[in-house]
Amino acid sequence: MRNDLIIGLDIGSSFVRAVAGRQNNSGKLEIIASGKANTTGHILQGEIVNINKTSLAISEAIKKISGALDGKNTNYYFSSNLSGSHINVQPYTSTKIRKNPREAVSVQEIQALIEDAKKPILEKNPILLHTLPIGFKVDNLPTTNDPVGQVGQKIQAELMIITANPDKYGLLVQCLLAAESEHIKKGNVYFSPVAASTAVLSSEEKEEGVILVDIGSGTTEISMYQNRGLVKSLVLNWGGDRLTEDIRIGLNVSYENAEALKTTFGSAISKLIDINEVVMIPGIAGRKPTPVSVKNLAIILEERLKELAAKIIAEVSQVGDPQSFKSGIVLCGGGAQLPDIAELFQKVTDLECRVGVPMVVQNSQVSEEILDPSYATAIGLIQVYYEQLNEAILSEEAEATTIISQTGAEINQGNNKDKPGIKKIFTRVVDVLMGSNEAEGEY
Numbered sequence: 001m002r003n004d005l006i007i008g009l010d011i012g013s014s015f016v017r018a019v020a021g022r023q024n025n026s027g028k029l030e031i032i033a034s035g036k037a038n039t040t041g042h043i044l045q046g047e048i049v050n051i052n053k054t055s056l057a058i059s060e061a062i063k064k065i066s067g068a069l070d071g072k073n074t075n076y077y078f079s080s081n082l083s084g085s086h087i088n089v090q091p092y093t094s095t096k097i098r099k100n101p102r103e104a105v106s107v108q109e110i111q112a113l114i115e116d117a118k119k120p121i122l123e124k125n126p127i128l129l130h131t132l133p134i135g136f137k138v139d140n141l142p143t144t145n146d147p148v149g150q151v152g153q154k155i156q157a158e159l160m161i162i163t164a165n166p167d168k169y170g171l172l173v174q175c176l177l178a179a180e181s182e183h184i185k186k187g188n189v190y191f192s193p194v195a196a197s198t199a200v201l202s203s204e205e206k207e208e209g210v211i212l213v214d215i216g217s218g219t220t221e222i223s224m225y226q227n228r229g230l231v232k233s234l235v236l237n238w239g240g241d242r243l244t245e246d247i248r249i250g251l252n253v254s255y256e257n258a259e260a261l262k263t264t265f266g267s268a269i270s271k272l273i274d275i276n277e278v279v280m281i282p283g284i285a286g287r288k289p290t291p292v293s294v295k296n297l298a299i300i301l302e303e304r305l306k307e308l309a310a311k312i313i314a315e316v317s318q319v320g321d322p323q324s325f326k327s328g329i330v331l332c333g334g335g336a337q338l339p340d341i342a343e344l345f346q347k348v349t350d351l352e353c354r355v356g357v358p359m360v361v362q363n364s365q366v367s368e369e370i371l372d373p374s375y376a377t378a379i380g381l382i383q384v385y386y387e388q389l390n391e392a393i394l395s396e397e398a399e400a401t402t403i404i405s406q407t408g409a410e411i412n413q414g415n416n417k418d419k420p421g422i423k424k425i426f427t428r429v430v431d432v433l434m435g436s437n438e439a440e441g442e443y
């Protein structure tokens with residue numbers, strides 16, 4: 001792992017962000033380079049519509065970090081994302097009658113239960129991105145994240161299954177293959193919020209209940225966590241571009257000026273803005289500059305964002321009482337950079353709200369730009385794959401405890417219950433389940 005480099009590739013509706021990371025001397029993941037390229041018009045609402053231009057943008061973003069990619073003894077991996085309203089996230093229950101009810105539940109048994117659950121799902125849709133456990137139940141015992149050691153006749157796994165449309169997945173693979181640098185060995189694809197959550201949410205927040213809202217340019221992803229597990233996730237065809245469009249129409253300015261107004265003078269709480277504050281929009285071809293009220297700009301943004309906050313609460317209410325998400329809302333994505341957005345969401349939803357900035361160690365040569373909510377997915381992609389690679393190494397080191405591998409779940413039947421490391425590996429299997437998948441993208 002020491003020399004291996006992971007390239008996180010967040011392929012979004014406005015930018016491809018490429019970030020390279022590797023393990024530093026203290027064993028921590030360190031970000032050593034970042035670069036981005038524009039994708040406007042080539043990816044709409046998270047879905048690739050122009051494969052040539054998207055793969056060019058990927059190549060361009062990788063080129064910008066290529067200075068950090070030299071060195072002959074380095075393996076390069078990529079970790080990329082998939083999003084869009086074609087992604088289907090749904091709960092799935094897998095139940096098994098145990099052969100020997102008096103024997104303690106083992107790691108291998110859990111792994112087999114999850115593997116069995118995948119078969120019928122894969123028959124319907126080969127693009128199974130994730131099979132995330134959210135709890136296990138043995139007979140009538142309380143639901144737990146760690147059933148190992150329990151005894152009973154029946155075991156049940158509650159899973160969250162994330163599948164993608166095969167055609168949309170195919171387009172992503174086509175773009176990645178076309179853009180692939182000769183150095184890149186192999187990689188994985190993750191549902192965007194799975195990555196972003198790794199970068200900006202703490203395990204305590206996931207335990208207490210938290211709602212992650214990633215406001216991109218063409219999409220907003222809403223993901224809810226409780227007891228450490230993902231309980232619901234959806235992708236809205238709605239993002240910051242909609243706000244820009246509202247400003248364009250509401251203030252009668254060009255789209256470019258609307259975007260500049262939003263990102264430079266925008267705010268989510270209009271009452272904080274002085275009524276007399278005005279920005280002059282330069283006139284084109286010698287025309288006079290036009291004054292624009294900053295308060296009106298904020299009113300437009302505030303109204304639209306209130307709608308989004310109300311939509312989030314409506315979606316959360318389908319899962320349970322919003323107040324049961326004790327850690328409230330964490331906002332990320334480029335849209336989370338709007339001043340006062342967390343305060344507005346807090347006011348409308350009555351939930352605590354903060355802006356999530358990636359928690360990461362960065363090399364001194366890397367721009368501060370990455371410590372920004374719009375880098376949550378790119379950084380999370382590296383973190384999530386780094387954990388996966390480390391787990392694969394850990395499991396190899398533990399010899400007979402090999403329960404997972406890069407290419408598929410391997411269940412070793414050897415007597416390894418007392419070996420050190422098994423508990424750690426199991427915790428990871430539950431937290432970060434990975435295994436075989438035709439799409440080579442499961443986590």
Ligand SMILES: Nc1ncnc2c1ncn2[C@@H]1O[C@H](COP(=O)(O)OP(=O)(O)OP(=O)(O)O)[C@@H](O)[C@H]1O
Binds near residue numbers: 013046264338
């Ligand atoms: N300071 C700012 N204030 C408000 N919005 C901002 C600011 N900076 C960037 N944005 C908005 O963030 C959005 C881009 O966010 P991001 O880069 O996360 O999107 P993306 O990942 O490319 O798209 P998606 O995730 O929807 O596919 C744009 O709508 C942009 O206008």
Ligand SMILES: [Mg+2]
Binds near residue numbers: 012013216217333
């Ligand atoms: Mg995004």
